[in-house]
Amino acid sequence: MTGPTGSALRLRGVTVRFGERTALQDVNLEVPRGQFVALTGPNGSGKTTLLRAALGFLTPDAGSVELFGSEVLRLSVAERARRVAWVPQEENPREDAPLLDYVLYGRYAHLGWLQGETARDREAAVRALRAVGLEERAGDGILSVSGGEKQRAILARALVQEAPLVLLDEPTSHLDIAHQLDLLSRVRELSGERGVTIVAALHDLNLAARFSDRIVVLSRGRRVADGVPADVLSEELLARVWGVVADLRRDPRTGAPYLLPHHLVRPAPSGPGTFLGKGPVHVVGGGGSGAPYLRALSEAGYRVTAGALHLLDSDLETAESLGALTAVEVPFAPIGDEVRERLRTLLEAATAIVVAPFPVGPSNLPNLEEVRRLLGRVPILLVDRPTGEEWDFAGGRARALLAELRRGGARPVAGAAEMLEALAAEPAASASQ
């Protein structure tokens, strides 16, 4: 456990409460030595609390935190300092100490009582400053250097602690773009070349994806995702956890995923989980037929997805205004293979499907075909179509598909209210994710 193969940081079932509020709920995390973990999540998700628990700054209400095999709270404060170093988000020193002295503060845990700093300590400090590129500035005061340089100096101080685990709390939040890259590359170097274990709380998912080995996502105190960046980052994650609609791309140079944010998901009007509503429920519609159901679902707190819809379709506008993920085709064209793929993804992610009474023609028939593929796997609700009106413009194939759906267990509902009732009765659909 404490040998070179043991984990650097291990949280077991850690729960931390501040009065009524639960900051961390039953969190398990294991960070092996030498890994660079990016800890991310929306504001208030518990990232800072997790780091503070790892530092021994607070006592968890349940669970334990171990540093290199020893429970952090059982270690002396000095021993903790030798095992884990901390680069806080923001530090406001009161005195204009020269950088060298500032970095030397990190040697405290290695010095004996009343023992002064030796030449060896000073050399370590100079080396640390060199590692962050501040060697020439060693005599300059901490209050006179720029924000980026100050952050690097703090990193150098963490280095001089010679701790094999370094925790960073939003180290780049006050830095400009150049310094962000600079700092994180140096941190990456630390982990790569020197085998230091890094856990960094980062807001910027793209930076996290680019520099870290592993991304851990926290949401409302729980660990909701954990893995390599390519696996963890997805549009769905961003929408679910952050409430942001984004496009996922791939960085051509690094191969890392990166997200382009667009707009916010409209929060559910009821319930505490504004970004994580119920569902998602997929609505198949078009020509305005889907709008009332999209709205009703959204009002009731469900996340909705929609498609496949053609551009300029009013249902598409409704869907987008609700922040729904959609599958979109160009106007008047039949639904192509790519869009069908997309539709399939949305349908498979859905917890329920609602088929609105939309007029079906050859160009949007594939909607029903794809829905049929999910028969039996997910609850399907068919909104009653008014008798007498013609709605099948696909040569009878639409009716046939609908009949097949009905035979296969799809449930007819008369309108939005009945739809909601039916969904409420379905445990899978109404469960929060």
Added chain:
Amino acid sequence: MHLHDPSSTPPPVRRTVPLAWFVVGVIVAAGVSVAGIATSYALRPGSPSGPLSITDDLGRHDTVPADPARVVVLGPSIMDSMYRLGLRSHVVGVDCYAPSLGGLSSDYSADQVALWNLSSSMCVETGPTFDVEQLLALGPQLVLAATIVSVAAVEQITQTYHIPVVMLQPATLTGVILNDQLLGEIFEVPGASSSLVSSLQSALSRAASLQDNLTANGTPFPTVLVTYSADGNGYWTFGPGTFGQSLIELASGASISANATLPYPELSGEQVLASNPEYLVYGTGFGINESTYAGGPFWSQLITTQGGHAVGMDSNYFTEPDPTMILVGLPQLIAVLHPGSSA
């Protein structure tokens, strides 16, 4: 870069002062203190040389020399007794305030300075702080102290410099008489002391018999306000337990502040008006005179109400427990409160 290996045992050297050292340090400090106190206590001088054993007004036991030639007197009340006992020549030092802040004249009125032939070369600064050097320079064999600034400082003088200090702070007028007897013993002037004591006693008995007469006739005691200072808020007066109150009672007066809760209360203008005292006596001296009281609330109304019965008297008669209070102050107050009676 060398990383700390967490599997190694932490080094045995402690990083901050261990608790054990801490406790040791505190114990040493305490020990030093206790040792110091004990030594100081043990080394307290057996009483300074002298045949007389005295218990003074604070319950302290002193041994004083017989008839000391060099005496420092701290307090005008004691100076009064010394003078009346013919012991002025024994006095080499008196209490003063800081020279640049009033010196001799802050404790002694001009009349007293002239009468007792005091000069600033006799000063021992007792306020705002106690000056030991001046006391030492005078080389007294005995210090007589009234209400002094710091009992602790006085105690220190006794112990460090072996100068006996007798605290004469009578609580009652009888105490004044007893102290004069004591002074007679110390200075071996029994004749002077007994004649002073008998004049004090006869003054007191005259006052007592007047009171008996009044009580026998059923005459109520006149109500009176005796105030020693005033400001915009009201009048400062004497409450229960003070010499001022005792004097008023002896003079067969009924002070309107006889039932106050504080020893030196300030009565508001309304309170005084409501009590409507028949007599108004205001204390003067040390910068306080009638104009001070003119600044008090409803003063002109109060004077008019009294119809001329507002009288000024030397404040010292009410505050300094000495023979003058009994021999001069008491008869004067009786004359004010009972015009026409023979006192």
Added chain:
Amino acid sequence: MGATAEVPTGTARGLGRRPWVLGLLLALLGVGVFFSPILGTVSVSPDTVLRILLHQVSGGALFSDPCAGASVPASGCSGLIEIVWDARLSEVMLAVVVGAGLGISGGTLQGVFRNPLADPFLLGISSGGTLGAAVVVVFRIGVSEQNLLLPLFAFVGAIATGAVILVAARSRFGSVETLLLTGVALSSFLSAVLSLLLLYSPTGSLQVDFWLLGNLGSLDWTQDGIAFGVVLVAGTLLATYGRELNLLQLGPDVAQSLGVDSRKVRVRLLLLASVTTAAAVAFTGIIGFVGLVSPHVVRRIAGNDYRLVLPGAALVGGGFLLTARDLSLVAFPGTLLPIGIFTSFAGAPFFAYLLFRRRGASTMGTP
């Protein structure tokens, strides 16, 4: 490697350590102690004073008749020796000891609270001490032993107040803000109790005012010794925490992450500072400004490193109080002013000077 062990020259005003300043201060203090007994309310010629000092120090070997040729007061040469040696010198020594205690305690509190306006009485110690002294005076406890009981009760009162605050510090609410608020609240409460107590005893009120103003005189060598012993032990222990105080300036969390147990260290520092302050004022009453100004002076001349600031503040504090005593005797000859008044007179403009000089260059950082 090529890395030099020296701090490269740069633009930082920084910690600016000048340890040799401490040696200089110590020397100055020594000189001050030797020559200060020349000043006093009774006039004694300087050479007589020095002869008496040397006579006493050498146990009578030097200057067998120290008063030769001098004008001798009524009490004779032995009286003169008493004045110079027992009264003045012990007063001078006490000034140094009390000033040192207040100085190092003030420096500690400024470091713990990270506030340049902190002084040794921040934790309500002055109120507790005054109340202790007042109890002795008002209730006339042990008249014959009052010269020992007064300091004892004052010490206990001061320590008890400090202890209450420290109990608050150990609890989970022990943030710096809690400590300060508890100190203020306790101070107000005790002052109110004191006022009530004194309403019923005007003579007591007089004596307590006397105590409150601060007074260096009328003590003997034993009491000096007690004060010296306690201040020495507690002050030395305080000085060993210089490095921890340096780290605490970065903030309690950062200090903790660097290996300083912030809460424990803070409690210990406050305890030691309370003991030092209590011992200093138990014998002399409340003397203000010394603890506030001394650390600032040291920071200007010896740098910001608390390993120097603490002992330096002790030396400066001792010198400051001694100088205040001497100045008061020069400015008001023949009068002895309560030393607390004089330190305020001297301290206030001095502090203003320090503040104005600081404009533009931060010795303790921007608030």
